[in-house]
Amino acid sequence: MTPKLGEVLLVDDYDADNFMHEMLFDEMGVSERVTVATNGKEAIEYLTTPKNGQYPRPELILLDINMPIMNGWDFLKAYQSLDDNARGDVVLMMVTTSLNPDDREAARSNPDINDFVTKALSEDSLNNLLRKHFPNRF
Template structure:
């Protein structure tokens, strides 16, 4: 039951990348999972594939604290072009931060679907689809 066609995991922690990939695969909500180590890579990907709906993900799990370009910067950049994308992309922030300020801030991005705190669990994944 592939409910979600394509999922992007954006996180610099290799362990977490592995955990998330395995968990999502186990849960069977998607077989098409791509992993990015920082937001810049995703941004570049989006820019290259702006007009290719089939290449764009349906869901992004975005970490906040990353080198080179962090989650906040990505959200700022994404805000600039998200309306021009040919399809709906769901974004969930997935972070270890339990700081209320971070939650508040994420809420100010209207296009973000939710704020999830690590660790990822079956329950969380089941709510994604």
């Protein structure tokens, strides 16, 4: 049996994508828990709020770019200022519908972004991403 990811954090304001991605993770059985934040501010608050004395530790964050309140780029600025306890050891993927080449280049040049992919994820694309970023587990 493949070891599952403990937690995946979806940061996206679009309910249909969140629903589909939650279903995909559930159907594939690759994570114990999927948490949803509908904007970057909500995600930062989640990551910096200890529960039972510990910060949440998602292993994978799927981040959209275009969101209200705090978009993906603003989330990254705030995320980079977090201390190591709140940041954890995470694979951060930008998952977006943006076709803007400037977004792709900005993601490529950001050391915190591990990948830039077009949504919505499919079983094949998620399998490929998991094998790429968690090679010893998938």
